[in-house]
Amino acid sequence: MAFSTKVESSPIAGINVTPLVDVLLVLLIIFMISAPVIAHKNRVDLPANSSSDLLPDPLRVTVDPGGMVFLNGTLVSDATLAGQLDIAASQGLDDASRIPHVELHARDEASYEDVARVLALVKAHGVKGIDFASD
Structure with missing residues (x-):
């Protein structure tokens, strides 16, 4: 076996491209994995009529620390609240969009x-619609 004993003093002028190719391949894989996540679309059904004049006012039910229940600022019993909820729900029998929402305020x-x-x-x-509200 013969070895060359010649020593070169000039620097190597080539670029080592192996690390560059490795980094580019890793970036390519990352982009391939994240592209479907970015392109994912959610369907959102918006109401056809956005006029607030057609929507009924929500029923504001407040529960106080003593267990007292207020409907739109008036103290009511459970039976009275049930009656008012029945009346509100019966108004929306012909048109489901007329069923009022309940805004529940818990102190x-x-x-x-x-x-x-x-x-x-x-x-x-x-x-059906219950919104939790904070004061």
């Missing part, structure tokens, strides 16, 4: 049982 110290009782009452009387 800071209101117990979970009272809020759950009111939620069950609202759901039992046919009101």
Whole structure:
């Protein structure tokens, strides 16, 4: 076996492209994986008529710390609230868009049982839209 003993003192002028190709391949894989995620589209059904004049005012139900329930600022019992919810739900029998939403305001110290009782009452009387509001 013969080895060359000649020593070259000039620098190597070539560029090592292997690391560059490795980085480009990794970037290509990342873009291929992330492209479908970026191109994903969600369908959003918007209401056909956006006029707020046609929508009924929401029923504002407030639960106080003592278990008292207020409907639009007036103290009501559970039976009165059930009657008002039945009336509101019956108005929307011909037109489903006329069923009012309930805005539920639970005060800071209101117990979970009272809020759950009111939620069950609202759901039992046919009101589908319940919005939780904060004060």
